[in-house]
Amino acid sequence: MHNDDIATSPLLTDMYELTMMQAYFDRGMNETACFEFFVRKLPLGRNFLVAAGLEQVLTYLESLRFSRGDLDQLACDGRFSDAFMHSLENLRFTGDVHAAPEGTVFFSDEPILRITAPLPEAQLVESRVMNLMHYESLVASKAVRVALVAPGRLLVDFGLRRAHGAEAGMLSARASYLAGFTGTATMLAGIRYGIPVYGTMAHSYVQACTSEEVAFEAFARSQPNNATLLIDTYDTEAAARKVAALALRLRPEGIVVKAVRIDSGDLGEHARRVRAILNGAGLTEIDIFASGNLDEYRVRDLLAEGAPIDGFGVGTRMNTSADAPYFDCAYKLTEYAGLPRRKRSEGKATWPGRKQWYRRYDASGIACGDTLTIECDCQDGTPLMQPVMVGGKRLGPAEGLLAARARTVAQVAALPAALRTLDPAPPYPITVSVALMELAHSADELAGQPRPS
Known part of the structure; x- marks a missing residue:
């Protein structure tokens, strides 16, 4: 396999994505799912992060398909049924993608990518989507600090x-x-x-x-x-x-x-x-x-x-982002079959539903706070998540790298001065809306979890 083949192969994934797909297939679980990519917590020494990697994700999703060679290799593994293997022959990504444009400044728990697709498709792409979004955002968030100084x-x-x-x-x-x-x-x-x-x-x-x-x-x-x-x-x-x-x-x-x-x-x-x-x-x-x-x-x-x-x-x-070589990032299910889903794991709880987040600016154009909410709940400020792909097709031509570079400059310039230094700064204010908190309670009740007192 050449490097370019490896980069686009659907087998560049974790085994459990495929075993889950087999289980979904066996149970007929093919309804629409939403997954969101976000960073749980900013690394020590980072006051903000910069989103990057969306262009590579969209290219990957557009080209997603199993070649005859891929299917032959899976067949040799022996863990997958003939019927499931047959279903993969014509698999294409048919979903929608919403994302914060490349160069967007973001903070913890703010999704910078949402994939809405039939559950098996959205599940299959998890590992490669994370791989691309994590690495480029990691490097961009390090490099922007050099540019600032x-x-x-x-x-x-x-x-x-x-x-x-x-x-x-x-x-x-x-x-x-x-x-x-x-x-x-x-x-x-x-x-x-x-x-x-x-x-x-x-x-x-x-x-x-x-x-x-x-x-x-x-x-x-x-x-x-x-x-x-x-x-x-x-x-x-x-x-x-x-x-x-x-x-x-x-x-x-x-x-x-x-x-x-x-x-x-x-x-x-x-x-x-x-x-x-x-x-x-x-x-x-x-x-x-x-x-x-x-x-x-x-x-x-x-x-x-x-x-x-x-x-x-x-x-x-x-x-290598030597002082912070990884983000604690995740790609988590937030909705399936029209119902909100979330994790309650200790230290890893997530917010459910299709989310939007808004950035507010003061009179001088400096960002003064974000609001994380559900997609249909309009808030004050500028919405950051935008539709970029519908039905597996881009909504427009690929954005040039110069445009993303200009966005980075503008977004960073609009940050409070303390965040633009290398020194630790007071956390940027992020508010979770009442609507999102209520949706979380609904998701807990659906999962048979008690509402916190």
Whole structure:
């Protein structure tokens, strides 16, 4: 199986989705179900989250089908009846999808995706839908924090080489761009998603040449309009002086050294010394780009101490969301056969029904609170869940990544100032409506659970 085949295969799921489908089939349980994806609790250190991954979910749902090979593999497993297997031959996703658009800021218990479909279809897609929504939202929520502390700086995704697989490398480039990064170093992500691509050089290139001078000049001549030279292979400041001499010598030929990159050591101190060397040669136009185990905290600290760094390459700590590598997220049944459903499990209770949530803004346009309610209960504010797919078909063309990126900027700018810092902030106010609480009581009574006193 090729990577693209794996990504779209209905067998990219947990076994229990299929065994439940067999049980549903045996009992004729095919009525309409609603499932919602949400995060139960914000990770420590996160004041808000950013929704991402919807585009990949819709593409997956559109292409959902069992190939002959998929069915043959299932038949070999021996756990599924011939009649059930036959029912899978023409299975397609025929349901509806409501979602908060990509780039929407959200908080705990606020659904960012709802799938309404015949129960077996909605159940089958659970694992892959969670996989896509969780990962891209995780990375976008990390990347936006880097963008917040480095406004106006060049920010490049450097994450492919330590990403947890090929798809993670691609989707982290997409999610970070959605969240405000300038571009990526991953070529295929640039081509596939229309993201600007940036590249410099590796230490191996410098080491393979007979000297730094030879390496720098050869690279500048090879990339006369896009030369960023890596200067910390041996002695950073000595290399900066070599770059200065080279840049002055090449300038009459129209060859431009665009930037230098520092990837090790005390990045702030090296940047200050390199800046002084370049400025002393009259080369104020050459930028300084830094990389090497960076995250939002390190970028914040470097800029706070006045390090003259114009751009950052951020990789491992972002695309693994190293300080918060997962969300406590869920995809839970909220309605079946027209009746509300919810969990009452300790620490994992859910709200029933098809939900909508509204965001209120003050006179200056700053978000001041959300209301979580049921779909038919209108509240003050802007509703965030929107229909995006009906009967298994999109309601419109795929939204461009630039639109989602612009939405992220606008949504984050509308947050209270305290939430836009890296410091812990007072929780954003979320109100649960009376209508939703009453529906929860109804769901409990239907399940034979007593109403709380």
